[in-house]
Amino acid sequence: AANDKFILEIPKVELHVHIEGTLTVDMRWKFTQRNSAKLKLFSNGPEMHSLEEIQAAMQATMPDPTRMNNNEERDIFFESYFEGFQALQTKEDYYDLAMNYFEQAASMNVRYCEPFFDPQGHTSRGVHWDVMMGGFKEAQMEAEERLNIKSGWIMCFLRDSPVESAMEHYKAALPYRDMIVGIGLDSCEEDRPPVLFEEVFTLARRDGFKLTMHCDVDQKDTPEHIRQCLSVVAEGGLDRIDHGLNISDHQNLIDLALKRDLALTICPWSYLRMTTYAQLGPRIRALYDAGIKITINSDDTAFMDDCWILHNMLAAKRLCGFNDGDILVLARNAINVCWALQSVKEKMH
Ligand code: ADE
Ligand code: ZN
DSSP: OHHHHHHHHSOEEEOOBBGGGGOOHHHHHHHHHHTTOOOBSSTTSOBOOSHHHHHHHHHTTSOOTTSOOOHHHHHHHHHHHHHHGGGOOSHHHHHHHHHHHHHHHHHTTEEEEOOEEOTHHHHTTTOOHHHHHHHHHHHHHHHHHHSOOEEOEEEEEETTSOHHHHHHHHHHHGGGGGGEEEEEEESOOTTOOGGGGHHHHHHHHHTTOEEEEEEOSSOTTHHHHHHHHHHTHHHHOOSEEEEOGGGGGOHHHHHHHHHHTOEEEEOGGGGGGTSOHHHHHHHHHHHHHHTOEEEEOOBOGGGTTTOOHHHHHHHHHHHHTOOHHHHHHHHHHHHHHSOSOHHHHHHHO
16 A cells, blocks of 8 residues: 555664564474484473474464553563573574564664664573674675665663673673664563662763663552663653653653653554553554654564564554654654764764
8 A cells, every 4th residue: 555655665763673573483393303402492492393383383382462451461572581591502693693683673764773682691602792792783784785774772681580680791792882873681580670770770870871770561669660771760861762652651751761761662563562552552642642752663573573673663553543743744754863963864864
């Protein structure tokens, strides 16, 4: 349809995509085959002996927007997501993973992106920083040359890992800091509030990194976590919040977000595990109508039925009743709030 062509063709910036969340079962199969490694969908599950077998098992874990989803489905997602890391062993694996993302994003006219990576999920298996960052770097440089898509990485700490591990990884990443624009926080949020990571985020701010954290949807204590991100952590708050949909339920958080000119990275498909179709549209719409700078992103494409930024923009349009003008505002929000150099931003407007 003509409108879909409009969404496809506008220049885009993507600010919330976990590179490990773009790891498809096809890639998991390919990498484990060439590395002569075993393949499972879940760490406590059976070994997979064919591509078809893991494809079928994966399909059963996809979010289904026609039913009410819940925390159990989230747990299944996390288990499959972290088991996926096992497939990544060589520099070529990391290069192929990142290159696949850049190819897909470029095909949807993404011109600049800030993908997340979770170093702790790699170093904990004995993968060396040079293997991981080397593969990412090679793909990043090739993508800029060949696909006209620029990027800067956001290094995320796993919030359910010890705080000391975050600090160790922060220090170990400094030799690669020319690749990294920002620091984030992801993984399971329960009883892991932002203030636990105060020290490493304050250090990162002083070192010149941009800061963001996940405040997932409808988790225990999410509004309090949002409040900490807005006004407490890192000497007065972060630069962005990832998700933060619960801001829509609290006028005081809306007011604070507006006062701080806070940007949110929204990933509509991701919330269909936690919310219903009917609730989701009005909540995103409320943030937009309040004047908060929201952006539309994909989160974990391989775990969301192959939904990329394009499909998330289409979902936002349908769920929220956005017109083309609104879509353009959302796309421009992402250009304005990204952490690229001003000269790069200007070329995208
Ligand atoms: N890591 C990868 N995907 C995530 C998500 N949706 N929420 C929290 N952490 C994540
Ligand atoms: Zn995320």
